[in-house]
Amino acid sequence: MASLHNFNSASTHTNLEKSSLEVEPNSIMPRCRDVHAVTIECGLNNDGDAGISLTWEDLWVTVPDGKGSSRPIIQGLTGYARPGQLLAIMGPSGCGKSTLLDTLAGRLGANTRQAGDILINGHKQKLAYGTSAYVTQDDTLLTTLTVREAVYYSAQLQLPNSMSKSEKKERADMTIREMGLQDSENTRIGGWGAKGLSGGQKRRVSICIEILKRPKLLFLDEPTSGLDSAASYYVMSRIARLDQRQGRTIIASIHQPSSEVFELFHNLCLLSSGRTVYFGPTSAANEDIEEGSTGKKSTEEVISILVKSYKSSDGYQQVQRQVSEICKREGRALEKSRSHASFLTQCLVLTKRSFVNMYRDLGYYWLRLAIYVALALGLGTIYYDIGFSYSSIQARGAMLAFVASFLTFMTIGGFPSFVEDMKVFERERLNGHYGPSAFVIGNTLSSLPYSFLISLIPGAIAYYLTGLQKGCEHFIYFAAMLFTCMMLVESLMMIVASIVPNFLMGIITGAGIQGLMILGGGFFRLPDDLPKPFWRYPLFYIAFHRYAYQGMFKNEFEGLRFASNQVGGHKTINGEDVLRNMWEVDMDYSKWVDLAILLSMVVLYRLMFLVIIKTVENVKPAIRALMSANPKQAAQIMMNPSDTSIHM
Numbered sequence: 001m002a003s004l005h006n007f008n009s010a011s012t013h014t015n016l017e018k019s020s021l022e023v024e025p026n027s028i029m030p031r032c033r034d035v036h037a038v039t040i041e042c043g044l045n046n047d048g049d050a051g052i053s054l055t056w057e058d059l060w061v062t063v064p065d066g067k068g069s070s071r072p073i074i075q076g077l078t079g080y081a082r083p084g085q086l087l088a089i090m091g092p093s094g095c096g097k098s099t100l101l102d103t104l105a106g107r108l109g110a111n112t113r114q115a116g117d118i119l120i121n122g123h124k125q126k127l128a129y130g131t132s133a134y135v136t137q138d139d140t141l142l143t144t145l146t147v148r149e150a151v152y153y154s155a156q157l158q159l160p161n162s163m164s165k166s167e168k169k170e171r172a173d174m175t176i177r178e179m180g181l182q183d184s185e186n187t188r189i190g191g192w193g194a195k196g197l198s199g200g201q202k203r204r205v206s207i208c209i210e211i212l213k214r215p216k217l218l219f220l221d222e223p224t225s226g227l228d229s230a231a232s233y234y235v236m237s238r239i240a241r242l243d244q245r246q247g248r249t250i251i252a253s254i255h256q257p258s259s260e261v262f263e264l265f266h267n268l269c270l271l272s273s274g275r276t277v278y279f280g281p282t283s284a285a286n287e288d289i290e291e292g293s294t295g296k297k298s299t300e301e302v303i304s305i306l307v308k309s310y311k312s313s314d315g316y317q318q319v320q321r322q323v324s325e326i327c328k329r330e331g332r333a334l335e336k337s338r339s340h341a342s343f344l345t346q347c348l349v350l351t352k353r354s355f356v357n358m359y360r361d362l363g364y365y366w367l368r369l370a371i372y373v374a375l376a377l378g379l380g381t382i383y384y385d386i387g388f389s390y391s392s393i394q395a396r397g398a399m400l401a402f403v404a405s406f407l408t409f410m411t412i413g414g415f416p417s418f419v420e421d422m423k424v425f426e427r428e429r430l431n432g433h434y435g436p437s438a439f440v441i442g443n444t445l446s447s448l449p450y451s452f453l454i455s456l457i458p459g460a461i462a463y464y465l466t467g468l469q470k471g472c473e474h475f476i477y478f479a480a481m482l483f484t485c486m487m488l489v490e491s492l493m494m495i496v497a498s499i500v501p502n503f504l505m506g507i508i509t510g511a512g513i514q515g516l517m518i519l520g521g522g523f524f525r526l527p528d529d530l531p532k533p534f535w536r537y538p539l540f541y542i543a544f545h546r547y548a549y550q551g552m553f554k555n556e557f558e559g560l561r562f563a564s565n566q567v568g569g570h571k572t573i574n575g576e577d578v579l580r581n582m583w584e585v586d587m588d589y590s591k592w593v594d595l596a597i598l599l600s601m602v603v604l605y606r607l608m609f610l611v612i613i614k615t616v617e618n619v620k621p622a623i624r625a626l627m628s629a630n631p632k633q634a635a636q637i638m639m640n641p642s643d644t645s646i647h648m
């Protein structure tokens with residue numbers, strides 16, 4: 001084991017990376033049997049069990065090197081994984097473990113190119129939903145939920161409607177027990193700022209969620225990273241029990257396992273610079289590695305010797321034989337599983353889960369409510385009992401503009417919490433739990449009561465302390481406008497979150513967009529004075545602030561009379577004149593039209609978010625397939641971009 005551990009050590013990293021970079025990019029292609037996308041096949045295993053035997057042959061993955069050529073990440077790998085067995089993918093950091101795992105699971109990034117065959121018992125079909133699961137390195141979980149809640153909600157989301165609620169609960173309970181989490185099932189997962197589960201427990205919750213559907217094939221990307229040796233052993237022993245009991249095929253990339261953890265694996269795929277150094281039973285690995293690492297040689301030389309010695313070894317011949325044997329004995333293709341929970345169930349469960357999360361996450365709405373109340377008190381005191389003097393016209397305008405701009409702008413405060421939601425959504429979407437439409441509906445419905453509260457309470461404080469126009473209808477309009485604008489900013493931030501990769505950049509981008517819209521909204525510079533290019537056309541018409549300012553102004557000024565400042569002229573001045581002449585408000589349509597336009601914008605923005613998510617979802621695999629395709633196949637994909645299952 002000692003030499004195996006040395007081989008894995010981080011000290012070899014630089015040399016190994018260097019050696020992988022030094023491979024002549026153009027030398028790859030002639031060695032590839034075919035440049036094409038890889039198809040994953042599913043079927044019954046060789047023994048007739050409903051298991052999955054995965055084989056891969058001469059697998060290559062390359063990425064552009066930025067100089068017009070490509071760099072290989074994995075090079076000509078051949079191997080297999082069988083039901084009831086645990087396969088470890090090991091090797092130093094950067095050797096291509098995660099890339100191999102992603103390739104096998106069909107999750108490679110859009111900039112990669114792959115070639116070779118990935119087969120299961122010789123059938124060409126995509127991995128159907130529920131037949132495989134992938135547990136990523138980071139535990140992206142809703143930190144406010146308890147273990148039991150997280151697993152229960154997930155069971156309701158993933159398991160089909162043909163199962164009763166109690167059956168789903170039973171499945172969730174059983175899975176919690178399988179992963180040894182029953183003692184902490186009522187503990188909140190916890191995360192930043194709120195201690196909850198330990199790292200190992202979180203990892204087990206992530207695994208728990210992914211095995212609820214009883215997938216036949218389980219991919220685990222470094223399930224023990226960040227855990228101490230005791231926690232690593234505990235997590236891995238639970239995983240090992242899964243494959244023995246349920247005949248699962250489990251493939252895990254793993255870093256420097258302890259000897260106890262190492263012994264839990266049946267087979268080992270040892271990589272270096274994207275090449276196989278060893279593939280075979282873990283029990284035989286030591287001798288092979290030790291044979292290859294003799295003498296005082298540089299790491300690169302040792303790797304080269306190891307790769308060569310592996311290629312000329314009996315073990316290599318045996319792997320080739322095993323792979324062709326598995327491929328020859330074609331099993332029956334697995335039926336396509338369409339057993340999701342129904343769309344309605346998904347929307348309901350997501351609404352409930354998101355409502356609970358928003359309730360428990362202080363940063364989502366409660367903190368904002370407190371700050372809004374403070375700001376509303378501030379507004380109410382500086383504009384207290386505003387009256388109907390001539391100067392109250394300007395004060396009213398400023399007060400309303402502050403509400404429509406700054407109070408809505410502050411909706412950005414909930415963005416970090418939304419980004420956390422998005423991370424969970426992205427993981428669950430990638431694993432096929434539900435789609436973006438259910439997420440948008442769940443998020444929208446769950447946020448309604450909170451947005452309602454934070455527009456009603458602070459809105460009432462500011463409205464009545466200032467003494468704005470009396471009458472229930474006027475207050476309802478004011479609160480409805482505030483509510484709609486908050487929903488709108490949330491929708492805008494959703495779009496930002498789908499485009500901008502992290503929350504800091506998201507906040508800056510969202511704030512910048514809103515800043516521009518506020519400037520072009522027709523209050524800080526009146527509409528007729530706005531410079532024509534950009535500010536007047538098109539920003540004035542796109543900025544939601546324009547409709548918010550004009551709607552709020554109409555709501556407030558229509559029907560009021562103010563003292564005039566003209567000596568000897570009219571004693572009073574009416575609100576309509578103020579709107580037309582002072583604020584340059586478009587009086588051709590009513591305030592309700594402004595509100596309706598804003599409501600339509602909320603719907604439009606949320607639809608845009610959906611379209612962006614769906615487009616990215618469809619375009620990414622199409623780009624990857626395009627990059628791996630030959631010209632004829634590329635034309636086929638161009639004509640039908642959504643069909644990325646075109647087999648090559």
Ligand SMILES: Nc1ncnc2c1ncn2[C@@H]1O[C@H](COP(=O)(O)OP(=O)(O)OP(=O)(O)O)[C@@H](O)[C@H]1O
Pocket residue numbers: 017063073091092093094095096097098099100109111112253255
């Ligand atoms: N999509 C990509 N584009 C460019 N380079 C990539 C891409 N995916 C992986 N690589 C590069 O390929 C190499 C292997 O990466 P990979 O993540 O597979 O390594 P790993 O063995 O899992 O490393 P670690 O143990 O540190 O997680 C790295 O040098 C990485 O930078």
